[in-house]
Amino acid sequence: MNILFFLTPKSEVAYIYEDESLRQALEKMEYHKYSSIPMISRTGRYIGTITEGDMLWGIKNKFNLNLKEAEHVPVTAIPRRMDYLPVKIDSRMEDMLDRALNQNFIPVVDDQKNFIGIITRKEIIKYFYQKMSREGTAKEPEISRYMVV
DSSP: OOOGGGGEGGGGGGOEETTTTTHHHHHHHHHHSSSSEEOOOTTTTTEEEEEEEHHHHHHHOOOOOTTTEEEEGGGGOOOOOOOOOOOEETTBBBGGGGHHHOSSSEEEEEEEOOOOEEEHHHHHHHHHHHHHHHOOOOOOOOOOOOOOO
């Protein structure tokens, strides 16, 4: 199945530019209630992903900041623990399952590595659940006797 069916296009995704400040990144993540956000260049190239944890540890370990001072810190000054690995548009859904275990979303890039959107973990899980349902291998989740209702 073509991954473009599952793509949330760039126009519908909150992202930050690599030259934005730490404060701008924090405010955008807070506004959208994101715990991680793609970072792109002004030309549209995918740079990486920055997480709340990256920012928290960057502030703690590199800077003694308040929010006003954060206006002068470029987001690229914050070390990132790991970048979410992007896929190209010709990737298969089966190739994304492993990445979805460790990433909230998977960035999608074109052949020039320009960011074109994301595929969320939710869409990947939904795809495989529906596929299993069609094949008759999906099971309804069992309700635990310990579950509080």
